[in-house]
Amino acid sequence: MNLLQNSGVPIYQQIAEQLKADILAGKMREGEYLPSIRSLAKDLKISVITTMKAYEQLEAEGLVTAAQGKGFYVNAQDSEMLKEQHMRRVEEALLEAIRAAEVAGLSGTELQMTLATLLNIEE
Amino acid sequence: MEISSVVKIKNLYKKYKDFELSVPELVLPKGYATALIGENGAGKTTLLNLMAGIRLDYKGEISYFEGINATEGRVRERIGYVGSGNYFLPRWNAKQIEEISEILFEHFHRDRFRELCEELNLPTGFSKGVAKLSDGNRMKLMLAAVLARDTDFLILDEPASPLDPLMRDKLCDILRDYLDVGNGERSVFFSTHNISDMENVTDYAVIMEHGTVIEQGFVEELKEKYVMVKGEAADIEAVKKIVVAMNKSAYGFEGICPAERLDEMAGMDISVEVPTLSQICVALMKANTRLKLT
Numbered sequence: 001m002n003l004l005q006n007s008g009v010p011i012y013q014q015i016a017e018q019l020k021a022d023i024l025a026g027k028m029r030e031g032e033y034l035p036s037i038r039s040l041a042k043d044l045k046i047s048v049i050t051t052m053k054a055y056e057q058l059e060a061e062g063l064v065t066a067a068q069g070k071g072f073y074v075n076a077q078d079s080e081m082l083k084e085q086h087m088r089r090v091e092e093a094l095l096e097a098i099r100a101a102e103v104a105g106l107s108g109t110e111l112q113m114t115l116a117t118l119l120n121i122e123e
Numbered sequence: 124m125e126i127s128s129v130v131k132i133k134n135l136y137k138k139y140k141d142f143e144l145s146v147p148e149l150v151l152p153k154g155y156a157t158a159l160i161g162e163n164g165a166g167k168t169t170l171l172n173l174m175a176g177i178r179l180d181y182k183g184e185i186s187y188f189e190g191i192n193a194t195e196g197r198v199r200e201r202i203g204y205v206g207s208g209n210y211f212l213p214r215w216n217a218k219q220i221e222e223i224s225e226i227l228f229e230h231f232h233r234d235r236f237r238e239l240c241e242e243l244n245l246p247t248g249f250s251k252g253v254a255k256l257s258d259g260n261r262m263k264l265m266l267a268a269v270l271a272r273d274t275d276f277l278i279l280d281e282p283a284s285p286l287d288p289l290m291r292d293k294l295c296d297i298l299r300d301y302l303d304v305g306n307g308e309r310s311v312f313f314s315t316h317n318i319s320d321m322e323n324v325t326d327y328a329v330i331m332e333h334g335t336v337i338e339q340g341f342v343e344e345l346k347e348k349y350v351m352v353k354g355e356a357a358d359i360e361a362v363k364k365i366v367v368a369m370n371k372s373a374y375g376f377e378g379i380c381p382a383e384r385l386d387e388m389a390g391m392d393i394s395v396e397v398p399t400l401s402q403i404c405v406a407l408m409k410a411n412t413r414l415k416l417t
Binding site: 010012 | 154155156295296299300302303305306307322323324325326327341342343346396397
């Protein structure tokens with residue numbers, strides 16, 4: 001996990017984002033327990049309350065559930081919701097590209113061509 | 124989140140000739156590390172000494188582990204204390220410290236003590252006595268002695284101050300490890316002036332001034348309660364009444380402001396950041412100090 005001290009994004013949010021990406025990518029499976037808040041704090045060299053806050057955020061987003069005295073486990077990921085989440089990420093990234101294109105003075109057609117070229121290279 | 128307490132203090136009062144400690148209520152969360160922060164003379168050591176049972180001449184109540192009174196002997200076995208005073212007699216050597224600790228405490232592990240001394244690179248079997256050790260080594264020795272016991276709560280008075288940067292980093296590791304092994308049952312309470320060095324092991328912060336607690340809370344909550352604001356010199360007069368404290372110059376200002384009052388700066392050219400714990404503490408201390416600041 002890469003945590004940046006001076007990125008302006010709070011550490012707990014960075015942890016939550018990275019765990020979220022792992023869960024959505026299926027790297028962490030349904031029912032699997034996240035590391036305990038204190039062992040994660042130890043591994044990441046951060047305070048316990050920061051990991052606690054990250055887990056609470058994941059819980060609020062419905063990705064994990066807190067089991068009294070046992071920790072946090074990964075929820076079943078509803079495939080529709082999962083698709084939705086993935087879709088939202090794609091849209092966000094594309095919106096950013098559109099804004100960058102505006103700054104660069106690229107036309108819509110040029111932007112589409114750039115995307116097509118990049119898709120070709122990736123394939 | 125539901126949190127139980129490791130210590131509860133009620134109406135704690137202690138008077139010296141020119142100093143008064145008065146803490147109406149203080150509850151420390153169980154399973155976390157709490158930092159005690161404040162100016163020189165704010166009453167940190169007095170509070171820790173009363174909690175550790177070094178002084179018993181006070182008014183009020185201190186109870187541990189959900190209801191065990193401080194005067195009950197069995198509570199001492201579960202608490203480890205490290206302070207800046209002469210905890211060990213000056214002439215004691217390593218062997219004598221081992222022996223005395225075994226007599227004093229039921230759960231002192233000689234093997235673990237030796238392992239820790241080695242891990243912390245203490246001069247092995249020093250024979251000349253504690254007084255001959257450097258301040259840093261004496262702190263490491265006290266930490267080793269206290270960590271060689273089975274405890275549920277550590278009270279540490281300025282543990283970081285005499286330590287070098289590498290050893291401070293190690294101290295943070297030690298404390299996180301202590302909490303991890305305890306799995307929610309162990310807690311730590313330490314005073315410090317080195318907030319930045321200790322921030323990554325601080326879950327809850329208690330800030331003291333003039334013998335009383337002026338602010339407390341989980342660090343992540345304090346970082347939402349206060350914001351760091353930076354802006355133009357032209358707005359200094361208007362901002363003065365809103366911020367807790369600020370630094371100003373001909374070029375502009377930066378200050379800590381309660382997040383709920385950010386609205387009052389609407390229309391000003393400001394930028395807002397999440398403050399560090401250190402910045403919050405310094406601002407609160409500045410707002411309450413009797414130091415003559417310019």
